[in-house]
Amino acid sequence: MTSQKLFTQNFISQQKRKLAKNQGIESYLAEYFSDFERDDTLINPRVQVTEGVTLKVPDGKNNYDQENAKILFDHYKDLTPTQATDVRLWAYLSHVTFWDYMKKRRPIEKQDEEKRGDYILTHWFVDGLSPRTLSRNDLALFWWGSYLTYDSTRKNPFELTEVLFSMLDFTRTLVEGTQGRYKPFTHGLLEFVLENKTLFEKYKEGKVRFLMRQANILGGYKIIPTLTKEEIKEIFESKRKELENFSTQTETEDSTVSNSDTESKESAV
Amino acid sequence: MKIDRLSLPHPVLGLGDDVEGKYEPIPSIKLGKEKTVISIEHVLDNPTLQEMLVKGDVAFCTELNCPQTLYRNVFMSREPNQSVEIKSDFLRDKVTIKFYIVAQEDISEYKPKGTNQDYGEYTFQVLKGDVLAYGSMTSFIAAKSWEKLAAISSFLVITEGDNQEGPFRIDLNEDRITVQLSKKDYVVYKSASKPALFGPIFHASVVVPALIYALQQMMTDDAKEQHEGKRWFDVLEFRKNNDEKIEKLWNDPTNIPEIAQLLLDQPFSRTLTRLEHIIDQSLRD
Secondary structure, three states: EEEEEEHHHHHHHHHHHHHHOOOOHHHHHHHOOOOOOHHEEEEEEEEEEOOOOOOOOOOOOOHHHHHHHHHHHHHHHOOOHHHOOHHHHHHHHHHHOOOOHHHHHHOOHOOHHHHHHHHHHHHHHHOOOOOOHHHHHHHHHHHHHHHOOOOOOOOOOOHHHHHHHOOHHHHHHHHHHOOHHOOOHHHHHHHHHOOOOOOOOHHHHHHHHHHHHHHHHOOOOOOOHOHHHHHHHHHHHHHHHHHHHHHHHHHHHHHHHHHHHHHHOOOOO | OOOHOOOOOOEEEOOOOOOOOOOOEEEEEOOOEEEEEEEEEEEEEOHHHHHHHHHHHEEEEEEEEEEHEEEEEEEEOOEEEEEEEHHHHHHEEEEEEEEEEOOOOOOEEOOOOOOHHHHHHHHEOOOOOEEEEEEEEEEEEEEEOHHHOOOOHHHHEEEEEOOOOOEEEEEOOOOOOEEEEEHHHHHHHHOOOOOOOHHHHHHHHHHHHHHHHHHHHHOOOHHHHHHHHHHHHHHHHHHHOHHHHHHHHHHHHHHHHHHHHHHHHOOOOOOOOHHHHHHHHHHOO
């Protein structure tokens, strides 16, 4: 076991300033990231890790998000939430430990030249700490998505993690949104989808968005964390008829209604 | 849930003039390395809700929300004095606390004593989890101790800039106010800052101007939109809200230099004291 290395805040600030001007891009096109000195790193003795962990490298057809979330969270399971908000950690892991993965997952050469700096800032760093910026860094998203969904009482403790990473809507709305922070809500939603595979065979994205909108409307006047996971699932169950009758037309109509609903209820949530 | 902007289908104590009486929780927060303890005195004055609390039909609901650590949870109690303990590892930076009284089960024909006459003879069907009273909201900055919160490092950091020489720059776009010294100055700063002897001198010469600039920005109209959520902004807001003297001075920009010096505990006086000490030492040597 060895102490986890981090980049210094000083180094990160310097890198960010360069990238904001779209400079220093060539370092990110190299075989490995070498644009730092030993003094640009420090160690966190409170975080002990075993060396040699690797992530599955995307191959153009599959990003292996589900597998990689499990690998990364397993490796860093002992991080406390405050340790997992350390932007220096995610910057180091993105630039050094998991460089090969990041190069394939977020290929910079595919971005327009003038946008590369911003692209790197968004995905290689956690640029300003918030749920949104944490979810824009893939490694941080793997950890936080697993943190919200890992359930040691299940036969497969990563069962809900697999559901979370099966669809972008889940990660975006649950990790970034207020409702998702309440773990029973996240577990309730994912379990409901898992337990009703047939119901979600068609129009899965639309139906999940529909349920999230319903949850947001409910959250506008009810304190969601006062509800148990089972009560939350009952609420989703009460929408079964609407889900069964869901179609692309329903999605359009619902979005139109919800958009005008959202305008008046936006400040409520 | 921004309940103070809602009109619910039943009367809510604490929202406008829906119901006579009051629900005014008094929280106090104890920061610790291992745990954070929030003690709440739930001050309630409405006979109907007080009776329902005793019967168990309703309960006090304290909601904690920490966006930075994706933490959100509620703590229920029927006691007027509630203590909530959370592992400090779960909290970082701004934590908001909201206070409610919620129904613990479905209640039919609900109409609390002192309901506004505008509701006429109507009674209300209330469902489990519905909000019946709102006791407002407060927030605190999670830190290992109050001393850490008062420390300059909680909102400001000095780093090496890009220029070889020249004046320092101040960046407010990061989580902490970032003072970027020239490379030449940074080398000297690094070796001079190791003995704590020169701390007050750095406070007076570097931190004060940076803080004055940040405070000026905080008093602009779009400050909240631009900077809320950044640690420096939240910490300085919190310091203002918890210091009567600073709060009184706050809304007048001409008071900014004084506010900065209060926040830094009179840096110039400390600098002069330290210089006196250094001179004294050198004369003895």
